[in-house]
Amino acid sequence: MRSSATPVPDPGGIPVRTILLGVAGVMLVALGGTGAGAILKRDPLLADTSLSWIRYGHGHDLATAVLYLGLGMVVWAWIRLGRMVHNGHVGSKAVLTAIVAWTLPLLFAPPLFSKDIYSYLAQGQLALNGLDPYRVGPAVLQSPLSENVSWVWQNTPAPYGPFFMLLAMGVVGATNASVIGGVVLMRLLLAAGLVLLCWALPGLARHLGGRPAVALWLAAANPLMLVHLIGGAHNDMLMVGLLAAGCLFVLDRRHVLGIAVVTLAFAVKATAVVALPFLVLVWARRLDGTRTAQLGKAIAGGLATFVVVFAAATLVSGLDLGWIPALSSSSTIVNWLSLPSAVGDFVHTVVSAFVRVGPGVFLTVARGLGSLLLLYIAWRQWRAADDGGPEAVRRAAITMLAVALLSPATLPWYFSWALVLGAGLAWTANGLKAAAFFSTWLLLVTFPDGDTALYSWGYLLLTVAVSALACVSLTKPDPLQLSSRYA
Template identity: 45%
Template sequence: MATTTDSAADVPAPVGDAGAPEAHPGTERARVPSRFPYRTISMGTIGSVLLLLGALGAGGVLIRDPVIGTGPLSWVRYGHGRVLANGVLYAGFGLVVWAWVRLGRYMLAGRIGSRPIAIAAACWMGPLLISPPLFTRDVFSYLGQGAQLLHGLDPYAHGPAELEILPNIVQNVHPVWQTTPAPYGPLFLLVAKGVVAVTGDNVIAGVILTRLVLLLGLGAMVWALPRLVRHLGGKLPITMWLAVASPMTVIHLVGGPHNDLMMLGFLTVGVLAVLERKHVLGIALVTLGMLIKPTAAVALPFLVWVWVNHLPGDNRLRNFVKAGAASLGIFAVVFVFGTWVSLGSVNLGWVTGLKAPQLVTNWLNPSTGVGQIVYTLVHLVINVPESPFVTVARLLSWVGLAVFFVLQWWRARVGGNEAIFRMAMTLLATAILAPPTLPWYLTWGFVVAAAFPWRRRHLAIVVGVAIFLVMAYYPTGEQALYDWWFVVVTIALGVYAAASLLRPDPLGLIGAWRRPVAGSVAEGGRVASR
């Protein structure tokens, strides 16, 4: 690979739907030189550093910060200082997105492979490892629930507010979750317990250590993706760009951080194991993923079909019974043993905790949005509460999701790649239709789907959606979905970034700035007046 830097012009060769360079009609296909994108990686890294700096004043900061809370820099969290911090943070986000889109253009033009994309993702994630939480405060809930388990308080029966010790951790838990039981699997609470056992009441150390532990999931995912690509037919650079270097992973999953990252590690390695006929290992790994984040269970019935189609003989009913019974047995053993190791007993109270996230209501979940729209229209005529409308709409959404699940599962009976594709689509549908819909939930199915072939126009849609999903919440972790001017600006920026993947500078903004003025001539690459 050549060591020249990426071009300032940043104009890729046209690409076909498969992602390979494509010649214009009537012309010979020209070989695009391979280049290492130093400038693009540096741009994203600078953006990540700005995210870190801006988060000190505008991110998920501590109630009582021992570092800058009362020091000479405390002004960044109030008044004009906070406005400046937000500006720095969003500028950093813009640079990361710009770098990601540029990287995508180089990838589609065939100028880079997967290695520069992996290096870029690592450089962009690096500064965020020590950042305050970005666009969420969930990590403080993780620490609070781990502290409960560490000190003998059942996190599935009580909220962190009932914990009388470790006040720094407890006071930073979001008010919604102060009195709410944990909605996470017992294995993740065991991980959180271990983090708190090491860091104690030091919340900053707890956040950083949580990120480092969750990186194990990222490492497993990065290990599995090249192998999944070989099975599922995608292109590794595209997969890495979508699943690893995306702002959804860099900013939400790592910058957040979110335990979905660890679940995805178990899920991707488990799916790979089943495709490679290591069925027992695969089912066990995905079950462990469920003990991190329960929604991984959606994948299990689809993996049964893959196993069925790997068995010899033409008697599909017998094969289904054999694979299904074995899968249930593996699931039961891992589920019971994992729960017992994590909690010290077979405490199934965590299953009832799954309803806790439904306290979150916003229109990102379509059924909630429909319920709120109907309520608004009815409320114009008569004074009624909102909850019945949202509840009925959500119930209908659950029914629709159940029907979708059954149809996809039945159509997945051919096994192989078809079953994995329908599994990924069902995980995406679960994230969208099952309330609540939180932006990082869409990574559940998306990471697996990234290993399939992609058309470039679909990649452009992903760019726009990813930008919207990151900006759907303010850097503090509060939702921005009812700030309509902010939403309009976010959508406009997403559309512009999506178009920029396919055509650099789609509105001609940079070109107009660079265009020589009338009455000027170019001399030696510079513009000189006559």
């Protein structure tokens, strides 16, 4: 069994049948999403037509079945492609072809597995209307955009940076506040993040010791990325694209440009700031002088670049720093993907069996301890990355994984942050199998309409079985021996 780090040629063949399998899958996902996805309360394309039945009763059940059939085909195609990549049968060209083919149908699909895009558009409309999206929620609009925002976020200020809010304002203005037009245009802008990611991953693999085709398959062709970040239209897609490009620039000795691009990623979503201290270490090791002088010069240069770029984004957007305190709004999400939230919820459940008490204090204490643990892990990883270079990016990936696990609130696509930074490493076969298992599982633990499936225990058992099958199939064709014809 060959490790992904083993040098192999990059073949130019295109696995047409596997790619078409994925295309058929994403088209079924898009089709099923018209009835089972995060659809509009009033869809002008379906309302009062003979197709409106797909949103209700048996029609909705049929749409859900079609969506999950397509989802299975997408995962199947991705695993088949991954097996070919791992064995050296196809290379980067094949993976890039698959990414393009699998992305295009999703650009025009209804929002899938999340309603967040409606929040983005409503927040942009707030700013265009002269309201401060960092102080009021979409509910004040009473518009077609705001009425589709999830009830959880109706009165929640925007927790996103000024660069992203500037884009959201532009989309709403360009589409005249059209819901469908806004969804499509916002997706196209977010897809720029996927383009950046596909451009950066081969270079990151060159620096980090991995294989470009494996990195592209793992982080860009991954259904978790495509279905959730493109289909679900999350601004994480733009953030990770900028993050990957910025890391590559720094590794390529274009330090100021790299820090500037990662600052733009931070101005989309705050999580990107985690990478900056590690990139400063990369820069520092390339400077002259004592270690203290190196760090001083790199920190000064990095901080100056950060301040200039972030201040420019803030001034152009016309907004202030209100999004930073608004980051705490995510704490309203409680699920056990966040380890502190899981511990707090579990302890509350146990204690409630004996004493009637609210969950607030348990969550607060557990999340506080989780934050302290996260700070400790981040500090240890930063110190371990002192030599700079590719090791600093690997340590940044570990820290990003810790952020996803230990944040007060965690959603499945948050694990894309670490995946992007670590995709260029030299992955072993077992490592790729583990990544395939968790990617598939995280893909499935949200229902198509955006509701969480993390408390539907029977369904979760099924997702574990499907993910295990995907894991085994990555290195063993047809593990269930259902066919004599292998991919």
